Amino acid sequence: MAQPQQSEGVEATSARAASEKPSLRVGMVGYAFMGAAHSQGWRTAGRVFDLPSTPVMAAICGRDASAVRAAADRHGWESTETDWRALIARDDIDLVDICTPGDSHAEIALAALAAGKHVLCEKPLANTVEEAENMARAAEAAYERGQLAMVGFNYRRVPATALARSMVAAGRLGALRHVRVTYLQDWLVDPEFPLTWRLRRELAGSGSLGDLGAHIVDLAQYLAGEPLAGVSALTETFVRERPLPGGPSSGLSAVSAGGTGQVTVDDAALFTGRFTSGALASFEATRYATGRKNALRIELNGERGSLAFDLERLNELAYHDGTEAAAHAGFRRILVTEPEHPYLDAWWPPGHGLGYEHTFVHQARDLVHAIAEGRRPDPSFADGLQVQRVLAAVEESAEKNSLYTPIAA
């Protein structure tokens, strides 16, 4: 293992690259699961895509000094902070990327926008509609000042879902009749799994609803190209008491300490609904579907065709062209790895699939472009707020014996 010695005549390329393009200096708050995923996104986006500016992993922030330092080393952030207010106060930060639990989203995002930063905020946008309204309002005002605010519904950035959206937008489904969506996981099946922050209402806002339900509500509305008009819901907490966790956890894995505590969020949420066009929708979010690990499945049926997607097979999109002769029609499995497909011209040859983390690379790419072009990011905080309103209607309906509850506009 030699010591680096720059030999004469060898041009230092990194310096030169930096001089050509402006940089976009990112400060990230939070360093657990989402922090790791966002780090991959920021590190890779400029290496794969031609970006108008170069993301720089400037600073990472967390309360535990040694833990955040370790995260910085691991993920390659240039510096650390232990107070998000200090991070926001830094002049050398252009964009604040919020990867904390939902209870702190509003405060951090509002402060960052006030400080003139662009913001990327993990989903769900907030734990309450009121917070989300404040955030959307602040984002709109900031946009007038040239700042952008995006919410991290990364599943819009799977090439297959992006392709699906473009096919719906091109009219390939015709009048929409049905959208059915499930997001099935199984990490709470074991009643001895401990009470992580994701199971406590004061931190997580809600359970499967805010975590999984937020994703599928956003994805369903995004793919349908229209909002839900109302919902009818059932929620349930199957295991109401769980062991207290023994140490820090990222929510999906944890060790128990001793004693037990109350689960104060939903384990599962089922809801039906109507889109504004009259299409029907069915949703299920659960962490108790034994054997299903990340089964975000969505199917859309329209008068002219259907589409189906399963996150466990994220390089594929199923498409039925209802205008084909019946004798040769069928759901086709599009392997979404062609250069013609969204994001794919920058990646590998056909058939060489992508993975989960690539959604964060694409998210970073799309945000960098939006910032450079001054375009509203998609999804915006307003979109995040609208999802929040759907989730609130779900909770309201569940409390009112499943009564159909309109979504506030």
Next chain:
Amino acid sequence: MAQPQQSEGVEATSARAASEKPSLRVGMVGYAFMGAAHSQGWRTAGRVFDLPSTPVMAAICGRDASAVRAAADRHGWESTETDWRALIARDDIDLVDICTPGDSHAEIALAALAAGKHVLCEKPLANTVEEAENMARAAEAAYERGQLAMVGFNYRRVPATALARSMVAAGRLGALRHVRVTYLQDWLVDPEFPLTWRLRRELAGSGSLGDLGAHIVDLAQYLAGEPLAGVSALTETFVRERPLPGGPSSGLSAVSAGGTGQVTVDDAALFTGRFTSGALASFEATRYATGRKNALRIELNGERGSLAFDLERLNELAYHDGTEAAAHAGFRRILVTEPEHPYLDAWWPPGHGLGYEHTFVHQARDLVHAIAEGRRPDPSFADGLQVQRVLAAVEESAEKNSLYTPIAA
């Protein structure tokens, strides 16, 4: 094509067979789609299974004399009737098999039971709860007299669903958390498809709900081994006016005549619910799922395992054993064609699959056994009534803005 000449010394086997076993003489009312399917069942059951009595296709009944005669010739019934009352009056009929639309089930079944016949009645048992109550009451009284009455939920007789039931009953799923069921077809997507009897409330009772929904409610409760406690529902009629049909139709295909009429049933029904154990359920029945032809799909998630079935691949059952080590666990595709599997020891070697119509062969087999043994048939008219109550609660909830509606006990 020679004329039959019985050569000397050749024993006529059919005469001998008849003498050894009692026969069970069947009279069937109706001869459309279900009539054809039931005919296959009666013709084949005794050829494949060792039955305690021999089903004889004694008489087929329909209002149109020439059509019923053609059906008799085609399907191999010994005689015809044009009035079901005449059929029931015949002394040589042991069992009346009712394959008519739902509006006539109650009247025929009640008369047949009163006349001392066993009864097999297609699903849904009736068009109203009141009719179904009368039928269940009459069936119970008849049972005291030694007569049996079964309702034709044939999807319990798919080897894969029967295997699933036995696995649930053996505790392989543990505490049940979720049951999700869809029955997706697409034959109404075309708004020019004519207004067949299945789209008229006065004949069919309801639309996708009674046709498809009845199947999935029964199958879900059968597999779960427990009844639903309540439901919350949405229903919709996407295409409210359709061309009038031009001639006789079997419901799934038809030619248009001229003029249009109102569709008076639901095109789609979505409902969620709770089982008595607290498990959650999700149901969707529709005829507008473009590209889905017969997608009755059911998945059950329990604390110890999961099962999944798709009628479009009816020789398969997916099973996840949640007690396996995570490193080697996964949904396995059981090819349900082994001699150890339900019904299969009488059929073909492993891997040589069965089809849709075999469910009717199995239904005939099971009913013949139940009659011989004096056992209550499964599913009974009481089971059919209970399904009817669920469907009624679905309709009530749909009318009450999806309000959660308990199932009457």
Next chain:
Amino acid sequence: MAQPQQSEGVEATSARAASEKPSLRVGMVGYAFMGAAHSQGWRTAGRVFDLPSTPVMAAICGRDASAVRAAADRHGWESTETDWRALIARDDIDLVDICTPGDSHAEIALAALAAGKHVLCEKPLANTVEEAENMARAAEAAYERGQLAMVGFNYRRVPATALARSMVAAGRLGALRHVRVTYLQDWLVDPEFPLTWRLRRELAGSGSLGDLGAHIVDLAQYLAGEPLAGVSALTETFVRERPLPGGPSSGLSAVSAGGTGQVTVDDAALFTGRFTSGALASFEATRYATGRKNALRIELNGERGSLAFDLERLNELAYHDGTEAAAHAGFRRILVTEPEHPYLDAWWPPGHGLGYEHTFVHQARDLVHAIAEGRRPDPSFADGLQVQRVLAAVEESAEKNSLYTPIAA
């Protein structure tokens, strides 16, 4: 259980039907697995399809008088014979259906043709090329006299394979590049499985080659629409000694007696080859593919498209249309249950699948039509002979260290 009493005024339909159409009186030799399957075919064909003549299950023949009588009762044959020569001598038999092991095919078929009967002979046509040549010659001569001879490659009668053939014939694949076929079973994996007739060369002719290989050679050539020009082969017998069987067996299941015997056939056969057009082919037939029950899988790749079929999912055909835009192309799963599909207009609504035995119903249907129209049946004995020549070339190549061996024309 009433005694049958024909009530006055009820017309006996079966008598009338017989008078309208000529009958085709069938005499079947053999009553094991294939006998049961053919019985289902003859019993059902006239009930589902409009046939120009009515198949009558006139006589079944086997050496064991009580066993053949039981088979006649079970399957519904009118009479029995214990000597196939007596069967052939009967004036009231129009067609002889040969379901015996391969070593007796030639003798029975030649005698039946000489006696003026039509013949349906199970595959493989014979145990040697020489026998098959005699049979093909005799069939050709008989055809001049108005008799038909068909070989029972029933897998041509799966709706999905018939659809595949029509798509290839219509040019949807363009110039053919690859055909890859496997027929994988696993019933010999257990070394304690006994030495049934299928494992003895003097009875079966060969092992997996003649049993499974014959099917896939025929199907590959049928779908490709052209013959193989030559092959290179490896064969293997993994377990060379097995327990002697304890009693009668149908070949796929058996009980052991005591003592062991030599396995004198191949357990597995692998071969590659060239079609006359230059397309490449790959074949594998084995009874040692643990977990594969009946995995006859074939894929064809052409310049314009591809097709794939798996017998374990026999209601499906996968089709890739290579002329589609890459962005929306993919293998589509055609559910081959539409009325537009081969054989399907006589069966059930879309999505209501068929099973293995339906291939025998379709075989009976096609043969009855061919006889009525005087058309050469497809596949003919000449086709069976050609398959036999391929199998002989496979064995020759395997003996010559896999040397590429041309197929005799």
Next chain:
Amino acid sequence: MAQPQQSEGVEATSARAASEKPSLRVGMVGYAFMGAAHSQGWRTAGRVFDLPSTPVMAAICGRDASAVRAAADRHGWESTETDWRALIARDDIDLVDICTPGDSHAEIALAALAAGKHVLCEKPLANTVEEAENMARAAEAAYERGQLAMVGFNYRRVPATALARSMVAAGRLGALRHVRVTYLQDWLVDPEFPLTWRLRRELAGSGSLGDLGAHIVDLAQYLAGEPLAGVSALTETFVRERPLPGGPSSGLSAVSAGGTGQVTVDDAALFTGRFTSGALASFEATRYATGRKNALRIELNGERGSLAFDLERLNELAYHDGTEAAAHAGFRRILVTEPEHPYLDAWWPPGHGLGYEHTFVHQARDLVHAIAEGRRPDPSFADGLQVQRVLAAVEESAEKNSLYTPIAA
């Protein structure tokens, strides 16, 4: 876009990290498809895994100065070289990573080993057995001096294939009977696709055989845990003349210039073989399988179980446990995303899949570990040589009319 200003009190983490661990300075030759993939591997490995040393992307080398500079910028290499000899001469390079076409592998690798560098060489190891022998010899000698040499069969690093290997090694398949492997692509189906370097024998050595066949021979032997003993082969060039390419190409996409040239490599290679244990193998490598994009599929059947893998669904492994009761047995789909699975504890929660490029991250990880521990890398140049001998035997057999050809030991 702010200018970077390190705020007071913020610790520069990258400097500190470098001081703690030794670095491993990599110099890469080649910057096309493989260069991009290896770059992702080197950039990411140390960010995800705890490595004993830190890979540094020190230098990238290519003949075209401006192109290599662009590649350095894009992929993040610190410096560039235009002569691989200069790269090898640099003191600050610890490891040479060879991503050039096969004709230059031997020369570069031998020089790098002679210069005291570790070497990672893309597959196939060389274009001839002779070259590969020299390389394996040099690697063995270098190993004595503490240098490591690995060949880049990255498909061993898919978590699913690594899991498969561990399951075979643990005896879960028992005595091996069958290995069947295909590697199907379709990028040459269009006869107008131009004559890239991959289609010229003098550069690529062979066609589908060296490109795809090398992968599947290595993977089959790796998973089986034993070498092939001999092969029988057919090869074919379907399109013998193609347009000349118009510019630089990475082999899988290209633009045509004008004029045509001869294709001097195989388009497809089919071969059967025997493993030393007597298990049978079947291989097919082709670029003409319309609709198959990257279908590297391998199935192993053993006396106790079976495994199957498809690179187009690389997060899954199918496993049949032949010791299970038949009633509940079936191929299970293991979603290979659990922390218990190879490489996965460093990545995402269950169900959040990886992609193609992760194999290069894992390759980098494994090589860094091997170097730190002084372990022979796996696969070694000796393994690469052995694959080369199999490929040579395939070509020899194809030339000798498919005669079975033993593999030189």
